[in-house]
Amino acid sequence: MIYFDNAATTYPKPECVYKALDKANREMAFNAGRGSYKKAKELSIKIDETRQLVADIIKADKNNVIFKTSATSALNNIILGLKWNEGDNIYVSPFEHNSVMRPLEYIKQKFNVNIIILPFDNISWNISDEAWDMFALKRPKCIICSSKSNVTGYKLPINEIFKEGKKYNSINVLDASQSFGIDRDITKVDTDFIVFAGHKSLYASFGIAGFVKLSNVDLETIEFGGTGSDSLNLNMPEELPNKYEPSSKNIIAIMGLNESLKWLQKTDIEKKEKELTEYMYNKLKNIPKVRIYVPTNKKKCVGILSINIEGYSADEVGSILDEEFDIAVRTGYHCAPLVHNFIDSLHFNGTVRISVNYFNSKEEIDKLVEAVKTL
Amino acid sequence: MIYFDNAATTYPKPECVYKALDKANREMAFNAGRGSYKKAKELSIKIDETRQLVADIIKADKNNVIFKTSATSALNNIILGLKWNEGDNIYVSPFEHNSVMRPLEYIKQKFNVNIIILPFDNISWNISDEAWDMFALKRPKCIICSSKSNVTGYKLPINEIFKEGKKYNSINVLDASQSFGIDRDITKVDTDFIVFAGHKSLYASFGIAGFVKLSNVDLETIEFGGTGSDSLNLNMPEELPNKYEPSSKNIIAIMGLNESLKWLQKTDIEKKEKELTEYMYNKLKNIPKVRIYVPTNKKKCVGILSINIEGYSADEVGSILDEEFDIAVRTGYHCAPLVHNFIDSLHFNGTVRISVNYFNSKEEIDKLVEAVKTL
Numbered sequence: 001m002i003y004f005d006n007a008a009t010t011y012p013k014p015e016c017v018y019k020a021l022d023k024a025n026r027e028m029a030f031n032a033g034r035g036s037y038k039k040a041k042e043l044s045i046k047i048d049e050t051r052q053l054v055a056d057i058i059k060a061d062k063n064n065v066i067f068k069t070s071a072t073s074a075l076n077n078i079i080l081g082l083k084w085n086e087g088d089n090i091y092v093s094p095f096e097h098n099s100v101m102r103p104l105e106y107i108k109q110k111f112n113v114n115i116i117i118l119p120f121d122n123i124s125w126n127i128s129d130e131a132w133d134m135f136a137l138k139r140p141k142c143i144i145c146s147s148k149s150n151v152t153g154y155k156l157p158i159n160e161i162f163k164e165g166k167k168y169n170s171i172n173v174l175d176a177s178q179s180f181g182i183d184r185d186i187t188k189v190d191t192d193f194i195v196f197a198g199h200k201s202l203y204a205s206f207g208i209a210g211f212v213k214l215s216n217v218d219l220e221t222i223e224f225g226g227t228g229s230d231s232l233n234l235n236m237p238e239e240l241p242n243k244y245e246p247s248s249k250n251i252i253a254i255m256g257l258n259e260s261l262k263w264l265q266k267t268d269i270e271k272k273e274k275e276l277t278e279y280m281y282n283k284l285k286n287i288p289k290v291r292i293y294v295p296t297n298k299k300k301c302v303g304i305l306s307i308n309i310e311g312y313s314a315d316e317v318g319s320i321l322d323e324e325f326d327i328a329v330r331t332g333y334h335c336a337p338l339v340h341n342f343i344d345s346l347h348f349n350g351t352v353r354i355s356v357n358y359f360n361s362k363e364e365i366d367k368l369v370e371a372v373k374t375l
Numbered sequence: 376m377i378y379f380d381n382a383a384t385t386y387p388k389p390e391c392v393y394k395a396l397d398k399a400n401r402e403m404a405f406n407a408g409r410g411s412y413k414k415a416k417e418l419s420i421k422i423d424e425t426r427q428l429v430a431d432i433i434k435a436d437k438n439n440v441i442f443k444t445s446a447t448s449a450l451n452n453i454i455l456g457l458k459w460n461e462g463d464n465i466y467v468s469p470f471e472h473n474s475v476m477r478p479l480e481y482i483k484q485k486f487n488v489n490i491i492i493l494p495f496d497n498i499s500w501n502i503s504d505e506a507w508d509m510f511a512l513k514r515p516k517c518i519i520c521s522s523k524s525n526v527t528g529y530k531l532p533i534n535e536i537f538k539e540g541k542k543y544n545s546i547n548v549l550d551a552s553q554s555f556g557i558d559r560d561i562t563k564v565d566t567d568f569i570v571f572a573g574h575k576s577l578y579a580s581f582g583i584a585g586f587v588k589l590s591n592v593d594l595e596t597i598e599f600g601g602t603g604s605d606s607l608n609l610n611m612p613e614e615l616p617n618k619y620e621p622s623s624k625n626i627i628a629i630m631g632l633n634e635s636l637k638w639l640q641k642t643d644i645e646k647k648e649k650e651l652t653e654y655m656y657n658k659l660k661n662i663p664k665v666r667i668y669v670p671t672n673k674k675k676c677v678g679i680l681s682i683n684i685e686g687y688s689a690d691e692v693g694s695i696l697d698e699e700f701d702i703a704v705r706t707g708y709h710c711a712p713l714v715h716n717f718i719d720s721l722h723f724n725g726t727v728r729i730s731v732n733y734f735n736s737k738e739e740i741d742k743l744v745e746a747v748k749t750l
Contacts, residue, residue: 008406022397031383036693037703069444072600072622102599105609206625207582224477225447226710234480247447250581318411328412335601337609
């Protein structure tokens, strides 16, 4: 199988991650920090070390790195944990995932807040100037943006948007599920929270993700349980990270992340992704029936290209690629409810998404291109 | 190391589980059901098969098996998802874990409900008859009980309590984290929800747990995100299990559970646990300085014994066992805020908890007993 569904989850992982996961399962699968024995204490140190590795990426304090089991859980903790009032204006881009849009829909129904879609030009995909007029008119309480679209690979102008939002003291939330640890630009963004997904851009396994708290904006706890600390107290402890981390830690997934983060430090993923994306774009653009969803400046799409083929629904293309060529792509809406209107892919029932990772090759892309040409 | 912290997490797991986890990491770590390719579809079938294996244990419909990442998350989904009104009476046992008590404390502060501790006789540990008078006076809207205390190994009279509660149409919630899949008695209990923890009684890894919905009592969703289905809809889908399962599935942990459940079918864990517990009790009871926390009928404690040693705090005993004898026990309050008052262990700062699993041996218990005798 040729695997091009890396935006859903990167595969394969580096060999060192597989080894770390197996070793952790066999030798380290204890309940960290909650016992009074050496192994449990050693695990606490390993967890701390992993927090530090995450923190180093964006120059944060390690205790502000909150581990959750998924980016969805991290976004729920932030969106449901912020304090909302009726009439608050929450801005999002048209590229957001349902892990942002569905918690927001709940907040909207509960608190009667306004969810406002930021205006993007649908040729250049730049943020429209009128966005800033909207900010002045309807001041942003909060802006939630992904660093990179999970559908089109488009790197959003988050720096520009968040900077403008900060003029109104906006609470900025960056969903970096698709690029944390890979895209160095995101480390400079003025954001209050940043979300990461271990099994995506960080080449770790399922089961580990989280967010980093980068300012003093407070979040109420939305999950409650044992923390192995202050057990006679029925309230969650106040200190971070424990405040937001009830339940036993998934030490297996954390040890995989520990290893993958060290691997990432010495691997230039983005360079490889850019090379492969450019190569793929140049091959696909000459096929007459292929429509590629990119902005004027194609280089803004990295690692992911969404396409469609005239005369086929997205699902039909996916099935043919799978059944006849053993090529795995993802088709449909990709849990992104707004973007298909923006890029005009609704009549194809979404897009055919081709997403690469560090381990893909130009030869694999050649095979994909040949397959597409038969359609 | 001799490992006696199985109530925190069972260790080791059966070899077949380690193999399944490694295989899943290397060959199956895709995003299940969300792609349009064979592998993604195969995973959906495997997940369904695992749901069926869980459902079979308590004769439920597989679609009512909701996978969450931890029992804590499952209990949050139930406790925060139920509909509460001011003055509702919620009964709990004195044995409950903070994964029950902390979500309840939140509910109490938010809705002004009454949290009532069920009266247990502190010699026999039987439920007191006055409990039923309390039910008549303050009708139970909900009863939340663990099947087995994580501190003392005591099997609670859940059948009796839940049956009495049902006379008042109580919503019954069984936290079976410590005994799901092992204790066959719990399959007969009249409960609306039952919670399981993969990494504990089910000998699977961290990262997989959940609850089974056994009646038509509805839960509001408390977590929101992509489900790979109905993506243009900003609300969570209504059908189970998707309604309560946003985010990518942890297929690795699910495949480990799949294997461990098959192993459990042919393994009599409880018989072994009973043997080891009885053996340990008989050895420890003759040591003068040892206090063992058991009810009149000692056989009601299975798999776990909590002890203390006169002249030592619980933590001191744990440190000596660890440092001098390489024996891992857990000490302290074990995230159970109420039980230490009930068993009178507060002045020891909790208990020394010795918890066994299928892989422990009588020889290991002998070594523990010898170590305790030196104190």
